[in-house]
Amino acid sequence: MSEYTYEVTDVAASPGQTPSQTVGPFFHYALPYDAGPRVAGPDRPLAFRLSGRVVDGEGDGVPDALVEIWQADEQGRFVTEPGVYAEVAGAGFRGFGRCATDPDGWFELRTVKPGCVPTVEGRQQAPHIAMSVFARGMLRRVVTRVYFDDEADANAADPLLASVDEERRATLVATGTDDGYRFDVHLQGDDETVFLDVGAR
Protein backbone atom coordinates (compact mmCIF):
# COMPACT_ATOMS: atom_id res chain seq x y z
CA MET A 1 0.00 0.00 0.00
CA SER A 2 1.05 3.55 -0.54
CA GLU A 3 0.00 6.88 0.92
CA TYR A 4 -0.72 7.98 -2.63
CA THR A 5 -2.34 5.59 -5.06
CA TYR A 6 -3.21 6.41 -8.64
CA GLU A 7 -5.26 4.39 -11.07
CA VAL A 8 -3.27 2.82 -13.88
CA THR A 9 -5.31 1.65 -16.86
CA ASP A 10 -4.54 0.29 -20.31
CA VAL A 11 -5.68 3.47 -22.08
CA ALA A 12 -3.35 4.44 -24.91
CA ALA A 13 -1.49 7.71 -25.16
CA SER A 14 -3.30 10.38 -27.15
CA PRO A 15 -1.26 12.17 -29.78
CA GLY A 16 -0.06 15.56 -28.61
CA GLN A 17 2.53 17.63 -26.88
CA THR A 18 4.90 15.79 -24.57
CA PRO A 19 4.13 16.95 -21.03
CA SER A 20 6.69 18.73 -18.89
CA GLN A 21 8.15 17.10 -15.78
CA THR A 22 10.24 18.59 -13.01
CA VAL A 23 13.96 18.98 -13.61
CA GLY A 24 14.38 17.24 -10.22
CA PRO A 25 17.24 17.62 -7.75
CA PHE A 26 19.95 15.79 -9.69
CA PHE A 27 20.56 17.91 -12.82
CA HIS A 28 23.79 19.52 -11.65
CA TYR A 29 26.16 17.08 -13.29
CA ALA A 30 24.28 17.27 -16.60
CA LEU A 31 23.01 20.78 -17.32
CA PRO A 32 25.15 23.56 -15.80
CA TYR A 33 28.57 24.14 -17.38
CA ASP A 34 31.45 26.46 -16.59
CA ALA A 35 30.94 28.85 -19.50
CA GLY A 36 27.14 28.87 -19.07
CA PRO A 37 26.80 32.12 -17.08
CA ARG A 38 29.03 34.13 -19.41
CA VAL A 39 26.75 35.33 -22.20
CA ALA A 40 29.15 38.13 -23.16
CA GLY A 41 32.92 37.79 -23.55
CA PRO A 42 35.44 39.44 -21.18
CA ASP A 43 36.15 42.30 -23.59
CA ARG A 44 32.55 43.14 -24.44
CA PRO A 45 32.00 46.84 -23.81
CA LEU A 46 29.28 47.61 -21.28
CA ALA A 47 28.90 44.00 -20.18
CA PHE A 48 27.58 43.73 -16.63
CA ARG A 49 26.67 41.33 -13.89
CA LEU A 50 23.02 40.26 -13.82
CA SER A 51 22.48 38.61 -10.47
CA GLY A 52 19.55 37.70 -8.32
CA ARG A 53 18.02 35.24 -5.97
CA VAL A 54 15.35 32.63 -6.59
CA VAL A 55 13.09 32.63 -3.52
CA ASP A 56 10.28 30.26 -2.57
CA GLY A 57 6.93 31.01 -0.94
CA GLU A 58 8.44 30.85 2.54
CA GLY A 59 11.09 33.42 1.66
CA ASP A 60 13.91 30.87 1.49
CA GLY A 61 16.46 30.84 -1.31
CA VAL A 62 15.99 27.93 -3.73
CA PRO A 63 19.33 26.08 -3.79
CA ASP A 64 18.46 23.73 -6.64
CA ALA A 65 17.07 25.95 -9.37
CA LEU A 66 18.39 26.41 -12.89
CA VAL A 67 18.12 29.85 -14.51
CA GLU A 68 18.37 30.31 -18.28
CA ILE A 69 18.24 33.48 -20.36
CA TRP A 70 17.94 34.25 -24.06
CA GLN A 71 18.22 37.73 -25.52
CA ALA A 72 19.17 39.94 -28.45
CA ASP A 73 22.44 41.86 -28.63
CA GLU A 74 22.78 45.63 -28.10
CA GLN A 75 21.40 46.30 -31.59
CA GLY A 76 18.41 44.01 -31.15
CA ARG A 77 19.88 41.24 -33.32
CA PHE A 78 19.78 37.55 -32.41
CA VAL A 79 22.80 35.27 -32.57
CA THR A 80 22.36 32.77 -35.38
CA GLU A 81 25.76 31.06 -35.25
CA PRO A 82 25.52 27.68 -33.55
CA GLY A 83 27.11 26.95 -30.22
CA VAL A 84 26.11 27.18 -26.58
CA TYR A 85 28.76 25.31 -24.61
CA ALA A 86 31.98 27.03 -25.67
CA GLU A 87 33.44 29.89 -23.65
CA VAL A 88 32.62 33.24 -25.27
CA ALA A 89 35.96 34.77 -26.25
CA GLY A 90 37.01 38.40 -26.54
CA ALA A 91 34.14 40.74 -27.24
CA GLY A 92 31.88 37.91 -28.36
CA PHE A 93 28.25 37.36 -27.48
CA ARG A 94 26.20 34.18 -27.32
CA GLY A 95 22.69 35.32 -26.42
CA PHE A 96 22.09 32.25 -24.28
CA GLY A 97 23.06 31.83 -20.64
CA ARG A 98 22.55 29.18 -17.98
CA CYS A 99 23.35 29.26 -14.28
CA ALA A 100 22.43 26.93 -11.41
CA THR A 101 21.61 28.68 -8.14
CA ASP A 102 24.01 28.46 -5.22
CA PRO A 103 23.06 27.09 -1.77
CA ASP A 104 21.34 30.40 -0.93
CA GLY A 105 19.43 30.62 -4.18
CA TRP A 106 21.68 33.13 -5.95
CA PHE A 107 22.48 33.12 -9.64
CA GLU A 108 24.85 35.35 -11.57
CA LEU A 109 25.24 35.91 -15.29
CA ARG A 110 27.41 38.26 -17.34
CA THR A 111 25.65 39.87 -20.26
CA VAL A 112 24.68 43.13 -21.97
CA LYS A 113 21.50 45.12 -22.24
CA PRO A 114 19.69 44.10 -25.42
CA GLY A 115 18.43 46.57 -27.97
CA CYS A 116 14.74 46.88 -28.66
CA VAL A 117 12.99 44.05 -30.47
CA PRO A 118 9.42 44.31 -31.69
CA THR A 119 6.44 42.03 -31.26
CA VAL A 120 5.45 39.99 -34.31
CA GLU A 121 2.84 42.65 -34.98
CA GLY A 122 5.61 45.24 -35.17
CA ARG A 123 4.90 46.97 -31.86
CA GLN A 124 8.01 48.30 -30.18
CA GLN A 125 9.00 46.84 -26.82
CA ALA A 126 11.35 48.01 -24.11
CA PRO A 127 14.71 46.22 -23.82
CA HIS A 128 14.22 42.90 -22.08
CA ILE A 129 15.71 39.48 -21.55
CA ALA A 130 13.65 36.26 -21.63
CA MET A 131 14.21 34.09 -18.55
CA SER A 132 13.25 30.52 -17.62
CA VAL A 133 13.56 29.05 -14.12
CA PHE A 134 13.47 25.31 -13.51
CA ALA A 135 13.67 23.63 -10.09
CA ARG A 136 12.91 20.56 -8.08
CA GLY A 137 9.32 20.96 -6.94
CA MET A 138 8.31 22.78 -10.12
CA LEU A 139 6.26 20.69 -12.53
CA ARG A 140 7.36 22.93 -15.38
CA ARG A 141 9.52 26.00 -15.85
CA VAL A 142 8.33 29.47 -15.10
CA VAL A 143 8.95 32.10 -17.78
CA THR A 144 9.45 35.78 -17.12
CA ARG A 145 11.10 38.86 -18.63
CA VAL A 146 13.87 41.00 -17.21
CA TYR A 147 13.35 44.71 -17.93
CA PHE A 148 15.68 47.50 -16.73
CA ASP A 149 14.98 50.30 -14.26
CA ASP A 150 16.97 52.89 -16.24
CA GLU A 151 14.66 52.56 -19.25
CA ALA A 152 11.71 54.41 -17.77
CA ASP A 153 10.42 55.89 -21.02
CA ALA A 154 10.68 52.65 -22.97
CA ASN A 155 9.16 50.70 -20.08
CA ALA A 156 6.24 53.12 -19.93
CA ALA A 157 5.45 52.33 -23.58
CA ASP A 158 5.97 48.56 -23.39
CA PRO A 159 2.87 46.53 -24.26
CA LEU A 160 3.54 43.71 -21.80
CA LEU A 161 4.34 46.00 -18.87
CA ALA A 162 1.20 47.97 -19.69
CA SER A 163 -0.89 44.80 -19.47
CA VAL A 164 0.35 43.99 -15.95
CA ASP A 165 -1.24 45.40 -12.81
CA GLU A 166 0.75 48.41 -11.75
CA GLU A 167 1.57 47.03 -8.31
CA ARG A 168 3.12 43.90 -9.82
CA ARG A 169 5.01 45.63 -12.65
CA ALA A 170 8.15 46.16 -10.59
CA THR A 171 8.65 42.38 -10.30
CA LEU A 172 9.65 42.43 -14.00
CA VAL A 173 12.20 45.23 -13.68
CA ALA A 174 15.84 44.67 -12.70
CA THR A 175 17.33 47.33 -10.45
CA GLY A 176 20.72 48.90 -11.03
CA THR A 177 23.65 47.95 -8.79
CA ASP A 178 27.28 49.04 -8.63
CA ASP A 179 28.27 46.62 -11.36
CA GLY A 180 25.09 45.70 -13.16
CA TYR A 181 21.54 44.79 -12.28
CA ARG A 182 19.71 42.68 -9.74
CA PHE A 183 16.65 40.63 -10.58
CA ASP A 184 15.08 38.40 -7.94
CA VAL A 185 12.56 35.71 -8.81
CA HIS A 186 9.83 35.12 -6.22
CA LEU A 187 8.15 31.85 -7.07
CA GLN A 188 5.16 32.40 -4.81
CA GLY A 189 3.57 34.84 -2.37
CA ASP A 190 2.56 38.49 -2.11
CA ASP A 191 5.59 39.64 -4.08
CA GLU A 192 5.38 36.81 -6.58
CA THR A 193 7.12 37.59 -9.87
CA VAL A 194 4.89 38.01 -12.89
CA PHE A 195 5.17 34.78 -14.87
CA LEU A 196 4.24 34.56 -18.51
CA ASP A 197 2.27 32.21 -20.68
CA VAL A 198 4.27 31.99 -23.90
CA GLY A 199 2.05 29.48 -25.61
CA ALA A 200 3.68 26.19 -24.64
CA ARG A 201 3.90 24.29 -21.42
Add this chain to the structure above:
Amino acid sequence: MFEPQPKGSLETTSDNSYFFPDYRSTAFRSPGKALVMAPAGLTELTGPKFGHGDVRDSDADLTAHGSGEPIGERIIVHGRVTDSEGRPVRNTLLEVWQANSAGRYIHQVDQHPAPLDPNFVGAGRCLSDDDGHYRFVSIKPGPYPWKNHTNAWRPAHIHFSLFGRAFTQRLVTQMYFPGDPLFFQDPIYNSVRDERARKRMIAVYDHATTRPEWATGYRFDIVLGGTQATPFEDGDA
Protein backbone atom coordinates in the same frame (compact mmCIF):
# COMPACT_ATOMS: atom_id res chain seq x y z
CA MET B 1 -0.97 38.86 -27.80
CA PHE B 2 -0.41 35.32 -28.98
CA GLU B 3 -2.92 34.16 -31.53
CA PRO B 4 -5.15 31.39 -30.22
CA GLN B 5 -3.43 28.08 -30.86
CA PRO B 6 -4.82 26.58 -34.07
CA LYS B 7 -6.63 23.36 -33.38
CA GLY B 8 -4.62 20.80 -35.25
CA SER B 9 -4.87 17.07 -34.88
CA LEU B 10 -2.68 17.18 -31.81
CA GLU B 11 -3.63 18.26 -28.32
CA THR B 12 -1.66 20.66 -26.23
CA THR B 13 -1.32 20.02 -22.53
CA SER B 14 -4.29 21.63 -20.90
CA ASP B 15 -3.35 21.51 -17.23
CA ASN B 16 -1.47 24.67 -16.37
CA SER B 17 -1.27 24.30 -12.60
CA TYR B 18 2.11 24.33 -10.90
CA PHE B 19 0.70 22.91 -7.67
CA PHE B 20 0.21 19.20 -7.10
CA PRO B 21 -0.20 18.58 -3.36
CA ASP B 22 0.91 14.95 -3.51
CA TYR B 23 4.31 16.12 -4.79
CA ARG B 24 5.12 17.97 -1.61
CA SER B 25 7.96 20.11 -2.90
CA THR B 26 5.45 21.97 -5.09
CA ALA B 27 3.86 23.52 -1.97
CA PHE B 28 6.12 26.57 -1.76
CA ARG B 29 7.50 26.54 -5.28
CA SER B 30 4.29 26.85 -7.26
CA PRO B 31 3.18 30.30 -8.44
CA GLY B 32 -0.25 31.14 -7.09
CA LYS B 33 -1.18 33.97 -9.43
CA ALA B 34 -2.45 33.61 -12.98
CA LEU B 35 0.09 33.61 -15.80
CA VAL B 36 0.13 36.72 -17.95
CA MET B 37 -0.17 36.27 -21.70
CA ALA B 38 2.98 37.66 -23.27
CA PRO B 39 2.84 39.48 -26.58
CA ALA B 40 4.59 37.34 -29.20
CA GLY B 41 7.95 39.07 -29.25
CA LEU B 42 10.95 38.06 -31.28
CA THR B 43 12.95 37.18 -28.18
CA GLU B 44 10.57 34.37 -27.24
CA LEU B 45 10.19 33.27 -30.86
CA THR B 46 13.90 32.76 -31.45
CA GLY B 47 16.41 30.65 -29.57
CA PRO B 48 19.96 29.38 -29.59
CA LYS B 49 21.20 27.36 -32.55
CA PHE B 50 23.26 24.22 -32.22
CA GLY B 51 25.98 22.68 -34.29
CA HIS B 52 28.29 19.73 -34.28
CA GLY B 53 30.77 21.77 -32.29
CA ASP B 54 28.38 21.41 -29.36
CA VAL B 55 28.48 17.63 -29.17
CA ARG B 56 30.87 14.79 -29.86
CA ASP B 57 29.58 11.44 -31.10
CA SER B 58 30.65 9.85 -27.83
CA ASP B 59 28.38 12.23 -25.90
CA ALA B 60 25.44 10.16 -27.11
CA ASP B 61 26.88 6.94 -25.63
CA LEU B 62 26.46 7.03 -21.85
CA THR B 63 28.24 3.68 -21.57
CA ALA B 64 31.49 4.99 -23.08
CA HIS B 65 32.87 7.15 -20.30
CA GLY B 66 34.54 4.69 -17.96
CA SER B 67 37.49 2.37 -18.26
CA GLY B 68 35.06 -0.52 -18.59
CA GLU B 69 31.42 -1.27 -19.27
CA PRO B 70 28.84 -0.02 -16.78
CA ILE B 71 26.75 -2.66 -15.07
CA GLY B 72 23.16 -3.00 -16.26
CA GLU B 73 20.95 -3.71 -19.25
CA ARG B 74 22.38 -1.92 -22.28
CA ILE B 75 19.66 -0.02 -24.14
CA ILE B 76 19.31 2.08 -27.27
CA VAL B 77 16.88 4.98 -26.83
CA HIS B 78 15.82 6.79 -29.96
CA GLY B 79 12.93 8.77 -31.36
CA ARG B 80 11.85 11.80 -33.30
CA VAL B 81 11.44 15.35 -32.16
CA THR B 82 8.56 17.08 -33.93
CA ASP B 83 6.47 20.17 -33.40
CA SER B 84 2.75 20.04 -32.78
CA GLU B 85 2.12 20.13 -36.53
CA GLY B 86 4.22 17.03 -37.03
CA ARG B 87 7.19 18.79 -38.61
CA PRO B 88 10.63 17.54 -37.64
CA VAL B 89 12.62 19.74 -35.26
CA ARG B 90 16.10 19.60 -36.76
CA ASN B 91 19.51 20.14 -35.22
CA THR B 92 18.11 20.73 -31.80
CA LEU B 93 20.01 19.91 -28.65
CA LEU B 94 18.92 17.08 -26.36
CA GLU B 95 20.53 16.70 -22.94
CA VAL B 96 19.80 13.60 -20.86
CA TRP B 97 20.68 12.43 -17.37
CA GLN B 98 19.73 9.41 -15.30
CA ALA B 99 20.49 7.11 -12.36
CA ASN B 100 22.65 4.04 -12.79
CA SER B 101 21.26 0.51 -12.93
CA ALA B 102 21.13 0.39 -9.12
CA GLY B 103 19.03 3.56 -9.01
CA ARG B 104 21.85 5.77 -7.75
CA TYR B 105 22.73 9.17 -9.19
CA ILE B 106 26.33 10.27 -9.15
CA HIS B 107 25.02 13.58 -7.72
CA GLN B 108 26.30 14.20 -4.18
CA VAL B 109 22.78 14.91 -2.91
CA ASP B 110 21.86 11.27 -3.63
CA GLN B 111 23.25 9.31 -0.68
CA HIS B 112 20.85 6.38 -0.56
CA PRO B 113 22.52 3.03 0.08
CA ALA B 114 22.94 1.76 -3.46
CA PRO B 115 26.31 1.47 -5.19
CA LEU B 116 27.82 3.99 -7.56
CA ASP B 117 29.17 2.51 -10.76
CA PRO B 118 32.72 3.73 -11.54
CA ASN B 119 31.97 3.25 -15.22
CA PHE B 120 28.78 5.26 -15.35
CA VAL B 121 28.22 9.00 -14.99
CA GLY B 122 24.74 9.10 -16.49
CA ALA B 123 24.79 12.29 -18.56
CA GLY B 124 24.68 12.63 -22.36
CA ARG B 125 23.96 14.99 -25.23
CA CYS B 126 23.11 14.78 -28.90
CA LEU B 127 21.57 16.76 -31.74
CA SER B 128 18.51 15.71 -33.68
CA ASP B 129 19.24 15.04 -37.37
CA ASP B 130 17.58 16.49 -40.47
CA ASP B 131 14.54 14.31 -39.87
CA GLY B 132 14.31 15.24 -36.19
CA HIS B 133 15.67 11.85 -35.17
CA TYR B 134 17.94 11.33 -32.17
CA ARG B 135 19.63 8.30 -30.61
CA PHE B 136 21.37 7.51 -27.32
CA VAL B 137 23.04 4.38 -25.97
CA SER B 138 22.78 3.86 -22.23
CA ILE B 139 21.93 1.34 -19.55
CA LYS B 140 18.48 0.97 -18.09
CA PRO B 141 18.23 3.10 -14.93
CA GLY B 142 16.96 1.55 -11.72
CA PRO B 143 14.11 2.87 -9.58
CA TYR B 144 15.13 4.77 -6.49
CA PRO B 145 13.63 5.81 -3.15
CA TRP B 146 12.82 9.41 -2.29
CA LYS B 147 11.44 11.09 0.77
CA ASN B 148 8.21 12.55 -0.58
CA HIS B 149 6.19 10.11 1.54
CA THR B 150 6.73 6.81 3.32
CA ASN B 151 8.28 4.17 1.08
CA ALA B 152 8.09 6.35 -2.03
CA TRP B 153 9.91 5.11 -5.15
CA ARG B 154 10.48 6.83 -8.44
CA PRO B 155 9.76 4.63 -11.45
CA ALA B 156 12.82 4.16 -13.65
CA HIS B 157 13.22 7.21 -15.85
CA ILE B 158 15.60 9.23 -18.00
CA HIS B 159 15.51 13.04 -17.74
CA PHE B 160 15.31 14.86 -21.10
CA SER B 161 16.01 18.54 -21.79
CA LEU B 162 15.18 19.99 -25.24
CA PHE B 163 15.43 23.45 -26.76
CA GLY B 164 13.44 23.17 -29.95
CA ARG B 165 13.62 26.06 -32.41
CA ALA B 166 12.57 28.83 -30.08
CA PHE B 167 12.50 29.88 -26.43
CA THR B 168 8.79 29.06 -26.41
CA GLN B 169 9.53 25.39 -27.16
CA ARG B 170 11.93 24.71 -24.30
CA LEU B 171 10.98 21.43 -22.60
CA VAL B 172 12.30 19.43 -19.67
CA THR B 173 10.58 16.09 -19.18
CA GLN B 174 11.16 12.50 -18.08
CA MET B 175 10.99 9.33 -20.16
CA TYR B 176 9.55 6.26 -18.47
CA PHE B 177 9.67 2.57 -19.35
CA PRO B 178 6.63 0.53 -20.38
CA GLY B 179 5.06 -1.69 -17.74
CA ASP B 180 6.85 -0.12 -14.79
CA PRO B 181 5.15 -1.44 -11.62
CA LEU B 182 5.80 1.80 -9.72
CA PHE B 183 3.56 4.15 -11.71
CA PHE B 184 0.64 3.65 -9.29
CA GLN B 185 2.39 5.44 -6.42
CA ASP B 186 4.47 8.15 -8.11
CA PRO B 187 3.21 11.75 -7.69
CA ILE B 188 5.63 13.15 -10.25
CA TYR B 189 4.50 10.88 -13.09
CA ASN B 190 0.88 11.38 -12.02
CA SER B 191 1.21 15.16 -11.76
CA VAL B 192 0.11 15.09 -15.41
CA ARG B 193 -3.54 14.58 -14.60
CA ASP B 194 -4.75 13.48 -18.06
CA GLU B 195 -3.81 9.80 -18.26
CA ARG B 196 -3.71 9.84 -22.05
CA ALA B 197 -1.29 12.75 -21.99
CA ARG B 198 0.68 11.12 -19.17
CA LYS B 199 1.20 8.03 -21.31
CA ARG B 200 3.06 10.16 -23.89
CA MET B 201 5.98 10.06 -21.46
CA ILE B 202 6.29 6.26 -21.64
CA ALA B 203 8.69 4.93 -24.25
CA VAL B 204 7.65 2.03 -26.47
CA TYR B 205 9.71 -1.13 -26.47
CA ASP B 206 11.12 -1.25 -30.00
CA HIS B 207 12.46 -4.61 -31.02
CA ALA B 208 13.42 -3.24 -34.44
CA THR B 209 15.98 -1.02 -32.73
CA THR B 210 17.64 -3.75 -30.72
CA ARG B 211 21.09 -4.93 -31.70
CA PRO B 212 21.36 -8.73 -31.46
CA GLU B 213 23.49 -9.92 -28.56
CA TRP B 214 24.21 -6.31 -27.59
CA ALA B 215 21.29 -4.04 -26.60
CA THR B 216 17.51 -3.80 -26.36
CA GLY B 217 15.73 -0.77 -27.76
CA TYR B 218 13.14 1.83 -26.82
CA ARG B 219 11.45 4.50 -28.88
CA PHE B 220 10.53 7.83 -27.32
CA ASP B 221 9.03 10.40 -29.67
CA ILE B 222 8.82 13.95 -28.37
CA VAL B 223 6.34 16.60 -29.47
CA LEU B 224 7.19 20.22 -28.68
CA GLY B 225 4.57 22.94 -28.45
CA GLY B 226 4.64 26.63 -28.92
CA THR B 227 5.67 27.23 -32.50
CA GLN B 228 2.48 28.25 -34.20
CA ALA B 229 3.42 31.90 -34.12
CA THR B 230 7.08 31.33 -34.99
CA PRO B 231 8.15 33.53 -37.88
CA PHE B 232 11.35 31.57 -38.47
CA GLU B 233 10.07 28.15 -39.36
CA ASP B 234 13.19 26.50 -40.65
CA GLY B 235 15.71 29.16 -39.95
CA ASP B 236 17.95 26.56 -38.35
CA ALA B 237 19.36 25.27 -41.62
